[in-house]
Amino acid sequence: MIKPGNILADVKLVSLCTHGDSRGALIALESERDLPFKIQRVYYIYGTKTAIARGCHAHRSLKQLLIAVTGLVKIRCEYCGRKENFTLDRPEKGLFLEGLVWHEMYDFSEDCVLLVLASDFYSEDDYVRNYEDFKKMVMV
Numbered sequence: 001m002i003k004p005g006n007i008l009a010d011v012k013l014v015s016l017c018t019h020g021d022s023r024g025a026l027i028a029l030e031s032e033r034d035l036p037f038k039i040q041r042v043y044y045i046y047g048t049k050t051a052i053a054r055g056c057h058a059h060r061s062l063k064q065l066l067i068a069v070t071g072l073v074k075i076r077c078e079y080c081g082r083k084e085n086f087t088l089d090r091p092e093k094g095l096f097l098e099g100l101v102w103h104e105m106y107d108f109s110e111d112c113v114l115l116v117l118a119s120d121f122y123s124e125d126d127y128v129r130n131y132e133d134f135k136k137m138v139m140v
């Protein structure tokens with residue numbers, strides 16, 4: 001069921017705190033402390049073909065933090081009438097997505113592992129996979 005005018009959305013590039021010493025680096029992310037949500041699910045995307053775009057949907061209420069733990073990926077976002085492109089190319093860089101953000105991941109490097117921490121269990125009902133439906137939903 002599409003609710004017109006439902007435009008709750010937020011997108012932020014965040015710097016993750018790194019514990020580095022002569023041995024290398026470590027990043028720790030604690031649920032509800034380092035992230036503004038309780039982590040209910042973790043998944044990762046890897047082995048994506050360079051010419052392929054993934055995502056191409058929005059979420060109704062999910063909050064997610066995306067981190068390219070190795071390699072590089074670009075992410076095109078559309079939300080609240082804005083369009084922005086981001087590059088995740090370092091493990092200490094994260095992209096926080098909340099709510100109705102149309103997002104497409106593209107230009108994956110061969111070695112890219114995109115780690116995602118999510119605020120809820122997997123539910124197909126939370127996806128808006130049709131772009132025209134998304135446009136109707138964000139229209140005020």
Ligand code: T46
Pocket residue numbers: 041043045054055056064066116122
């Ligand atoms: C997102 C971007 C960043 C599951 O069974 N459980 C899961 O937790 C997920 C995420 C997916 N799946 C199944 C559903 C599909 O049959 O795995 C298959 C591939 O999922 P999808 O085509 O949605 O993958 P992407 O890369 O297009 O999008 C994913 C997430 O689904 C999505 O929430 O925001 O990464």
